[in-house]
Amino acid sequence: MSKKLNLKETGELLLAAKSLIFCCHVSPDCDTLGSALGLMRFLEQQGKQVTLLVDDVINKSFSFLPGIAKAQMPEADKEYTADLFVVIDASSWDRIGICNQVVKAKQLLNIDHHISNTEFAEYLYLDAQAAAVGEIMVDLFETCGWEMDKAMADNFYTAISTDCGSFRYSNTTPKTMRQAAKLLELGVNPNEINENLGLNSVATMQLLAKVLPTITFALEGRVAYIKLTNDLYNKETSTETFVNIVRYIEGVDVGIFFKEVEPGKTRVSMRTCKTDAAAIAVQFAGGGHVRAAGCTVMAPIDEAVDQVLAAIAKEMDK
Numbered sequence: 001m002s003k004k005l006n007l008k009e010t011g012e013l014l015l016a017a018k019s020l021i022f023c024c025h026v027s028p029d030c031d032t033l034g035s036a037l038g039l040m041r042f043l044e045q046q047g048k049q050v051t052l053l054v055d056d057v058i059n060k061s062f063s064f065l066p067g068i069a070k071a072q073m074p075e076a077d078k079e080y081t082a083d084l085f086v087v088i089d090a091s092s093w094d095r096i097g098i099c100n101q102v103v104k105a106k107q108l109l110n111i112d113h114h115i116s117n118t119e120f121a122e123y124l125y126l127d128a129q130a131a132a133v134g135e136i137m138v139d140l141f142e143t144c145g146w147e148m149d150k151a152m153a154d155n156f157y158t159a160i161s162t163d164c165g166s167f168r169y170s171n172t173t174p175k176t177m178r179q180a181a182k183l184l185e186l187g188v189n190p191n192e193i194n195e196n197l198g199l200n201s202v203a204t205m206q207l208l209a210k211v212l213p214t215i216t217f218a219l220e221g222r223v224a225y226i227k228l229t230n231d232l233y234n235k236e237t238s239t240e241t242f243v244n245i246v247r248y249i250e251g252v253d254v255g256i257f258f259k260e261v262e263p264g265k266t267r268v269s270m271r272t273c274k275t276d277a278a279a280i281a282v283q284f285a286g287g288g289h290v291r292a293a294g295c296t297v298m299a300p301i302d303e304a305v306d307q308v309l310a311a312i313a314k315e316m317d318k
């Protein structure tokens with residue numbers, strides 16, 4: 001169990017540390033990266049020594065995020081020490097790659113918005129109502145009276161807009177939009193961010209052309225899925241947006257993207273209209289939100305499909 005902090009206590013814990021290590025979750029998205037980068041920037045301005053570790057490839061289209069060059073890949077034979085270890089947007093200890101082994105810090109703080117949070121950290125700030133950790137960041141700055149500059153605002157806006165599908169997903173609330181409006185008042189240009197973020201690489205589009213013909217409908221058309229087999233997998237090629245294609249189809253409740261990242265190891269991304277995605281993902285030691293969740297199934301892709309479809313069928317019958 002974690003000690004639950006409020007925003008003020010979270011701010012105090014952050015300011016009490018002289019050195020901090022920030023860490024993002026694997027398969028990093030713009031919520032984990034933008035939230036970490038914006039908060040780090042503020043803490044650096046307060047004279048703190050801050051390191052950012054990300055144990056995964058960072059999508060090239062995220063290179064516009066202010067400060068992204070600070071992200072370091074942790075090395076397995078190194079030890080990273082600090083007063084405070086801050087884990088951002090990760091709901092469990094196994095979501096941060098080798099950072100859970102190489103970081104030695106006096107205290108551990110987790111800032112998260114996943115309903116499936118496992119309370120792995122000593123200190124936790126959790127807001128499962130927040131559409132993104134970026135939204136929590138805006139709250140934190142406001143509660144603590146911290147000054148936010150344009151670079152921080154760009155990071156937090158990108159964090160928020162990514163996790164709420166540019167204000168279209170069901171997690172978008174009036175507060176989400178109010179927070180975003182405050183960031184626009186600091187000079188954020190949503191169109192400019194979209195031009196960066198919405199840009200697909202040629203390799204991604206070529207891969208999509210191969211993945212799309214695998215589309216299959218199951219459980220009387222309530223499930224649609226696409227598959228990326230291991231022979232086509234290249235970790236440098238972003239597939240972030242693929243799952244959305246199967247989510248928005250007439251009659252489909254659950255859209256799934258199966259990606260065989262190693263022979264016998266299949267990464268699963270789920271998006272839903274009605275069924276609880278997180279409830280399915282946790283059955284495979286994954287997690288996420290009610291409408292968006294993920295997990296890794298230790299099985300070849302077709303076996304993983306069978307296992308996940310069986311779990312969905314049960315969940316739908318409830």
Ligand code: AMP
Nearest residue numbers: 269270286287288289292293294295296
């Ligand atoms: P994705 O399908 O990878 O975009 O993930 C959808 C949501 O589920 C995001 O909020 C992820 O952070 C979360 N998620 C994905 N995989 C896992 C996992 N293995 N454990 C916990 N949360 C996950």
Ligand code: MN
Nearest residue numbers: 029031032089
């Ligand atoms: Mn995330």
Ligand code: MN
Nearest residue numbers: 031089133163
């Ligand atoms: Mn998030």
